[in-house]
Amino acid sequence: MSGAEFAQLRIELLRSARGQVLEIGLGTGLNLPHYPNSVLRLRAVDPFPLLPDRLAARSDVASFPIELSCISAEDLPYDTQTFDCVVSTWTLCTIPDPVKALREVRRVLKPNGAFLFLEHGRSEDIGVAAWQDRLNPLQRIIGCGCNLNRKIGQLIEQAGLTIRRLDRFQMRSVPRLGGEMYQGSAMPIAASSFRQRPLQESQ
């Protein structure tokens, strides 16, 4: 996920990141070189950080302090309304309970904060989606828990975030089953006007 097309998408997404930022699923820190100077501090969570040497090298060149916690996004230790931005790239596919994690995202975002997301997920083409469903059990095994068929937009709204922008497109450098993209931003819905609904979707 370090190719040129991935890097360009990361740059476009992160252009509007600012202030106090939380990244969920930091991985090897591939987003770190692309955060703009408007970021004051980055806190990141990932229960399984890999390749610590690469992560350390990418952290060293950042112009803002970075704090990584080896914890899951489903249970964040941060106070309510702490962050100006929360970022998720290629992570909602893998988090075991994405709606629980997104409810935490909603909770820790300031009222005018932004959730910036860049994720692959379920195709709108029913033929492609059927193949995503068929191959998902295998993908979960070979892709370390990655799901091909999550309805990313639906999961975000189910968690009490309202989508302000959503671009759907296919990546050129990735086979279609894993390259159906959801890129955009969402804002928290005020707690007073959002009543938690039971989960309707297990994917």
Ligand SMILES: C[S@@+](CC[C@H](N)C(=O)[O-])C[C@H]1O[C@@H](n2cnc3c(N)ncnc32)[C@H](O)[C@@H]1O
């Ligand atoms: C496909 S990698 C993407 C890494 C990175 N976001 C990127 O864009 O390169 C998915 C990441 O999600 C992390 N992850 C898995 N379960 C998680 C959870 N419950 N909470 C937060 N991150 C999680 C994995 O450890 C992995 O680093």
